[in-house]
Amino acid sequence: MQTTIQYIENELKELYPAREINSFCRLIIESVYGLSYTEQMLRKHEELDGIKFPEVREIVNRLKAFEPVQYILGETGFYDLKLKVTPSVLIPRPETEELVAWILEENTTSHARILDVGTGSGCIALALQKGLPQAEVAGIDISARALQTARENAQRNKLDVKFFQQDILDWRSVEWEEFDVIVSNPPYVRESEKKLMDDNVLKYEPKDALYVSDNDPLIFYRTIAEFAKEKLKENGRMFFEINEYLALEMGDMLKHFGFKSVECRKDLSGRDRMMACTKISN
Secondary structure (H helix, E strand, C coil): CHHHHHHHHHHCCCEEEEHHHHHHHHHHHHHCCCCCHEEEEEEECCCCCCHHHHHHHHHHCCCCCCCCCCHHCEEECCCEEEEECCCCCCCHHHHHHHHHHEEEECCCCCCCEEEEECCCCHHHHHHHHHHHCCCCCEEEECCCCHHHHHHHHHCCCCCCCCECCHHHHHHHHHHCCCCEEEEEEECCEHHHHHHHHCCCHHHHHHHHHEECCCCCCHHHHHHHHHHHHHEEEEEEEEEEEEEEHHHHHHHHHHHCCCCEEEEEEEEECCCEEEEEEEEECC
16 A cells, blocks of 8 residues: 555655645545545555555546546535536535535525525535435536436435526526525626636536626625515525635625624635624614
8 A cells, every 4th residue: 555655645746745645645535445544544454455556546647737636536525415526516624614514504494495596506505405305405506417416416315405597697587485494605706816727617617607797796695685685584594605805795795784793714824714693674
């Protein structure tokens, strides 16, 4: 096993930080050889099957091109779930787990009706369904390919979440029921911020799920707020993952729409990345 680890480290040491390479080693060995992290620790001095080494080499070569390891391996972990990820969906990130934790810590009523707007892989909807098994959770997305992935993730995790194809920008074209909770991680990276993005994001993750125009960067948030004014129940809660550079504008927009208890939270890195508010009629 040490020979394989040394190969991975030597090939990637000029491209990635040591901590990330350590993570790659663990994930690659688990995927190729079927060894859990605990088994890797217990068997670290054993030789690995050389027949499978070409698979390791192929993964390393793709990493050298900065392809995300989650796409290479086809899955990732999120909030104690194992999720399939493809280039048709964003890779779930730790700050999104923090958003899920915020919703769950509020002790949302067990029978809540929850809508996840722009569900992608289904990560938020599925994590909420697992944490609130009596809730009725649905997710919508404009992408049919993303919804296929989300439905596969529901099946592999044995969770009953309904997924529907719908463009939230055209929400008035269909009939909706009311919801207790609306949550969304919509596109929010401005075109001008692309220069701040890493190559693995720029080259591989779906652009339609990431970027918005500099002329109207809050288009999805504003539309979801308009939707919530009509379809969020009284005292219902709305949660967003947000652009850290637009927190003030986000708060002002939600207050303009009449939402109360507008709160912005920082992620573990100290960035303004989450916002919540409450619908209270005047």
